[in-house]
Amino acid sequence: MSATAIIFRTELLRMVRGRWLVPLWLAFLAMCGYAAWEGAAWSAQRSAALAAIQDEEREVHRMRRNQIVNELTPENKSRYGGAIYPTAMSLRATLPPGELPVLTVGQAEGYPMAAKIFPFVASNTIFDEYMAGMENPAVLAAGRCDVAFVLVWLLPLLILAGSVDLWSFERERGMEPLLLAQPVTPLRYVTAKAAARTLLLVGPPVLLLMAVLSIAASPTPAALLQAAVLTALYGLFWVGFAALVNVFARNVAQAALGCVAGWLVLVVLLPALALGVADQVAPPSNPAERTNVLRAMAMQARAELRQQSAAASRPGHAPAPDIPDNLRRRAREVERGEELIRTAVQPYRAQDERRRWWMDVLRASSPPIAFQDGLERLAGTDAGRAVRFQEQAHAFLLQVRRLTYRYLDEDRLLTAADYDHGMPRFTFREAPAARHLGALSADAGVMVLALLALLAVGVRRLRQANPIE
Numbered sequence: 001m002s003a004t005a006i007i008f009r010t011e012l013l014r015m016v017r018g019r020w021l022v023p024l025w026l027a028f029l030a031m032c033g034y035a036a037w038e039g040a041a042w043s044a045q046r047s048a049a050l051a052a053i054q055d056e057e058r059e060v061h062r063m064r065r066n067q068i069v070n071e072l073t074p075e076n077k078s079r080y081g082g083a084i085y086p087t088a089m090s091l092r093a094t095l096p097p098g099e100l101p102v103l104t105v106g107q108a109e110g111y112p113m114a115a116k117i118f119p120f121v122a123s124n125t126i127f128d129e130y131m132a133g134m135e136n137p138a139v140l141a142a143g144r145c146d147v148a149f150v151l152v153w154l155l156p157l158l159i160l161a162g163s164v165d166l167w168s169f170e171r172e173r174g175m176e177p178l179l180l181a182q183p184v185t186p187l188r189y190v191t192a193k194a195a196a197r198t199l200l201l202v203g204p205p206v207l208l209l210m211a212v213l214s215i216a217a218s219p220t221p222a223a224l225l226q227a228a229v230l231t232a233l234y235g236l237f238w239v240g241f242a243a244l245v246n247v248f249a250r251n252v253a254q255a256a257l258g259c260v261a262g263w264l265v266l267v268v269l270l271p272a273l274a275l276g277v278a279d280q281v282a283p284p285s286n287p288a289e290r291t292n293v294l295r296a297m298a299m300q301a302r303a304e305l306r307q308q309s310a311a312a313s314r315p316g317h318a319p320a321p322d323i324p325d326n327l328r329r330r331a332r333e334v335e336r337g338e339e340l341i342r343t344a345v346q347p348y349r350a351q352d353e354r355r356r357w358w359m360d361v362l363r364a365s366s367p368p369i370a371f372q373d374g375l376e377r378l379a380g381t382d383a384g385r386a387v388r389f390q391e392q393a394h395a396f397l398l399q400v401r402r403l404t405y406r407y408l409d410e411d412r413l414l415t416a417a418d419y420d421h422g423m424p425r426f427t428f429r430e431a432p433a434a435r436h437l438g439a440l441s442a443d444a445g446v447m448v449l450a451l452l453a454l455l456a457v458g459v460r461r462l463r464q465a466n467p468i469e
Contacts, residue, residue, distance in 0.1 A: 003184045004192045011196035015162075021200060024158055029208050031154060035147045036216040039102035042144065043217075046101070046113065050094045053114045053130075057092040064088075065419035077322075077413075084414050086407035087327050091117040093126075093396050093426035095389040098380010100227065102217045104148030104372075106381030115393040117426075119404035120334045123394055124294045124341055147212070148375045151231060152368050153267060155205060156238045160259040162201045163242035166193055168255035186462040194243045202235035226440055227378055233447040234371045240454040241266075247461045270366040278362055282355040285348040297344045301337035322411050331408060334401075356383060367447045374443035377436065384439075389428060396426045 015021055064083035072084065082088045093115040112127035167190055170176045179189060206228050213219055213227060241262055242255075249255035363369045376382040403424060407414075415422075430436070 003182070004188050007184070007189055007192035008196050011193045012200065015196065015200050021162070024162060024201075025204050025208065028150075028155070028158055028205050029212070031150045032147060032205075032209060032212050035145050035150045036102050036212045038144060039104070039146045040216050042105060042146075043097055043101040046108075047097055050096070050113060053092050053094055057090065060090045061419045061423065064414075065416050068414070068416050068419070085323060085327065086404045086412070086414055087119050087330070089117075089119055089400060089404065089414075089423065091396075091400060091423065091426065093117055093389075093393040094428075095386065096428055098378070098385070099223045100213065100217050100219050100379045101381065102147065102213065103227065103379035104146045104375050104381055105144045106148070106376035106379055107383045107386065108381035111383070111386035111390070115390075115397075117393070117397050117400055119401050120330055121397070122294070122298055122334075122341065123338060123397055124291075124345065126393060126397060127390070147209075148372060148379075151209070151234065151375065152372050155231075155235060156263055156267060156368075158205070159201050159235055159238040160242050160263060163194075163197050163239055163246075164256050164259055165246070165252050166190070166197060166243050166255075167246035168249040168252045171249070172251040187459060190243055190247065190458070190462060194239055197242075198236060198239045202232060202239060205235065206232050223378060227375070230371060230374045230378075230440070230444060230447075233444055233451070234367060237367050237447050237451045237454070240451050240458070244454045244458045244461075247458050266366050267368045271369050271372075274362040274365050274369060278355060278358045282351070282358040284355055285351045290345065290348045293344050294341055297340035298337045301340055302333055304336060322413055323408060328408055331405060356387070359383070363443070364446045367450045370443040370446035374440050377439055377443070385431070388431060392428060393426070396424070400424055 067083045077084060095113045112130040114130045115126040116129050117126060170179060209231055210224055210228050213224060219227075242259055245258040245262065246255050249258055363373045373382065377384075406412075
């Protein structure tokens with residue numbers, strides 16, 4: 001058996017014989033289980049809210065269909081314009097939960113989860129009903145104890161607590177000269193001990209996490225494996241960080257202070273600093289200002305068309321026998337309003353896209369940021385997925401609007417058959433698997449590069465001529 005294997009085995013036995021390891025695992029299991037329970041409750045509430053929104057759409061369609069079948073007559077059809085005119089289509093677009101919603105709330109509560117679609121509604125208002133309270137400071141400041149919080153914030157503390165004496169213990173006890181006198185280099189000695197700590201401090205939490213997620217969410221094997229790989233890389237980074245601190249520390253107290261300081265910098269300060277940089281370089285657009293501008297554009301479109309209608313002569317065609325002509329005038333008003341809205345909203349969209357680009361770049365500034373981003377992508381609660389839903393909801397609105405224009409051109413009323421199977425349905429399309437896997441690989445790459453940087457510094461320190469000093 002090689003010297004490295006002996007050191008590895010001895011370190012394993014020493015840790016297993018210590019009575020703190022099993023309580024550490026149990027504490028992680030308890031925290032992870034509670035966080036998964038909280039995440040499952042949040043996911044169930046959100047799913048129930050989405051189901052209620054879809055039920056609302058079905059109830060409206062059922063009611064209007066009954067009106068057409070049971071109450072509509074040729075004499076009273078003007079009373080049921082809300083049921084038979086194509087401009088009265090009432091549809092919903094919802095963002096379904098991701099594959100692992102129990103993992104983290106992420107940024108889901110900062111974006112609307114549904115949209116209310118009417119043919120002539122302004123495109124900038126389709127999410128308004130489901131954005132109530134999102135800008136409330138109390139809502140924004142309220143955090144949740146989800147699994148991501150346990151992994152990003154608390155798992156490093158458990159790993160650092162179990163690795164704080166990786167090499168500093170030998171120095172404090174005066175054992176370092178004796179160990180270095182053996183035919184084993186300091187690098188091999190520290191590497192063997194770090195490998196043993198990794199096996200016992202990272203391996204069991206990853207397995208426990210997989211068990212908790214399997215029970216709480218029933219994910220696919222691919223998603224479960226991706227979560228395990230990201231967590232293992234994150235844990236390995238913190239073992240490497242603890243090893244690097246131990247290489248420089250002269251005693252356990254210094255190592256403990258260095259580990260705590262590093263945790264504060266990497267987990268607390270760097271994310272806040274990255275957000276501050278993003279706010280300075282690419283501040284978010286002002287929602288109130290955008291709302292006022294868009295309202296002004298809608299009023300301008302309405303005023304222009306009223307002036308045109310007042311100046312124009314009577315139309316050359318006969319009024320529509322079934323659909324009132326004022327709905328066609330309203331269609332022209334909507335089209336003009338959308339032209340002005342697209343022009344007015346472009347600077348705000350560009351500002352938001354620039355901010356998202358900077359946020360993606362700044363996630364490489366700290367492994368905890370990259371890890372949190374990866375967990376949000378796995379949970380389906382990342383900003384990219386929310387923005388993709390908004391884009392698809394806007395596209396769905398245009399699809400509904402084109403269908404309405406066709407009905408207006410054909411002077412066609414809605415029928416019971418339309419409510420049975422003729423209404424368009426929104427279906428959210430996930431990002432391509434290759435793009436999703438590429439984003440997760442980028443997050444994993446940040447942690448790998450950070451770990452390699454730690455290893456490079458540690459190897460250089462251990463290979464110095466007199467590492468004892």
